[in-house]
Amino acid sequence: MSSLIHRLQQRIPVSDAEIDEFLQEHSFPWVEETSVLFLYRGDAEQVRLRHWIFGLPSSQDFFRIPKTNLWVLQADIPRESRIEYKFEVVQGGQGRWIRDPLNRHLAYDPFGANSVCQGAGYITPEWIEEDSESRPGTLEDIEIFSKAYGEKRHLTVYLPARFRPRRRYPLLIVHDGPDYKRYSSFKTVLDNLIHRNEVAPLIVALQHPVQRLNEYPDHPQQARFTVEEVLPFLQENYPVHDIPAMRGLMGASFGGVATLSTAWRNPGVFGRLLLQSGSFAFTDIGDNKRGPLFDPVVDFMNRFRKRPGKPSDKIFLSCGMYESLIYENRSIVPLLQKTGMEVRFRESRDGHNWINWRDHLRDALSWLFPGPLWMIYE
Template identity: 35%
Template sequence: MEYKFNLVHRKGGAESVCDPANPLRAPGPFGDKSVLEFPGYRRPEWLDDRRPSPDSVVETSVESAYLGGPIRVRLWRPGGWDELKPLPTLVVHDGLEYDDYANLVAMLDHMSAGSRLPPMQAALLAPLDRSEHYSASTAYSRALVEEVLPQLAGIAPHPPGNRMCIGMGASLGGLAMLHAHRLYPDAFGGLFLQSGSFFSEQVDVQESWLGRFAEITKFIENIRADTAWPHPIKIEMTCGSVEENLLNNRSTAATLADQGYEVAFHEHPDGHNWVSWRDTFDPILVDFLGAVWG
């Protein structure tokens, strides 16, 4: 469990600080947080393995006319990039953060070396304007499917067929993957969604400060209004058992299942943070990739 103390000073002002009596820290894009590890918690064993070979990771970018700028991409392919044999591709929103704070590439490399993953590669995407583009944005979904994915296929080819491309994202990144799928049903053969920001006006009023809250809730309302969906795919979902998104994730999973999707929903004893998402990679993400591509 991650936490901070909110200090209110007698002379005015306030600040959030880590627990000075607790040396355990978890890094994140908004700074470190203190960590409380409950009895029975075990960190993933794969974290103790080596870092990926530098030859397996390439930094590049792809252009987007829809978004008006380049999107940074971190590409991972086991064994390096000398031979570009087509491989199934995992496309990841907030990809650099997934790698920096949840060690995604290290996990993929470890599981690949141990033959627990099918042959595959990963494209880790960085957002240009996360709050805007990941919040049920039609412009972003168009950019992702019509511009980014074709350019990625030119750099890191995958076999034909939408089953060979899986989308992954957490929080708003998960919402954006689901949005892209509903606009472009043939883009992905599966989705791995962690703590998706599937907000509704009924249960998520605390999120109404978001600039695109209305667009998000409208998108989710439209999904729930559909009684069936002609293009269901396999979807794996995880969510922390003590986070605010739990109710909307349960509801979304049930809605998608009712529409014919093959949905698996997992609740994890943690909150809305990178460590929680990291700790579900093995076995949930590993098994999901094997089920789709094995």
């Protein structure tokens, strides 16, 4: 494959037909171990790679192969990496961000979709795909009036396959529920992991935030809503266990902050926490450099670091190595361990995105709520 690029770079003439054939025969970005070749074909004044990898320049220029409209960029990407990116194509002095036209791999999030480069060794987990053998759980949409927020709030409640009202189930409450469902295949993942007995049959309550950026960074109303309204509602209307070890709370990014702060404000309520890429920004001295949205986060984390208490019994944390938050997440681990909680921390070569969070769900949920995998042979 590199021979044609080499010929082009050496200014050896190559016909359009040869280029067409070359593009049809190869998939892009082209990955060979740690070397990745991005390619764009089209008229432009400049083409740039735009990505969200903390530690690398967020914009990298492509090289135009002379006398062609082919633009290439070779980058070194460690094995098992997963990178979400876009191309910036500059025409008429204006840059336009587009998805890689030659790449069919996309990842979706609330802002749209990005192209995805899967480094050598990255394997899409098979348990995220719908499995015809798995018995599907069901979803119920619920509306409750929240005194904390002074308005109606939505919940979606997941009931596992073969749900029985007379049996008791562990309960998991999820921040950013609809996004987990939409972008992290949460329902499919639950169906599969429960069917395979890797995770205990759970009742899962997906919270629908309204203003997450205000509600999630250590907002007292959010903690009240979760503990004093959502939890009692679920306990009254669903057969859930009434002990902390059977009660979990989880969230990603600001949802991770909401999870930790709710548990910290209410120690002994949630015995299981899942914190994914928590936005655990703090300061040792000076002001917060991440902008005003992070002011309440930093204020909370600074207080938490002084007096962590023991908010839960078992905590699973995950974070991508290509996120700026990796340093905060790494640094919180020993602090959590000192509290006497059981802590497990996992890193992956990925960024701050829903697929990264999805990819850790099996490891996290099977540790926090282990199913009878070894015993069931149906």
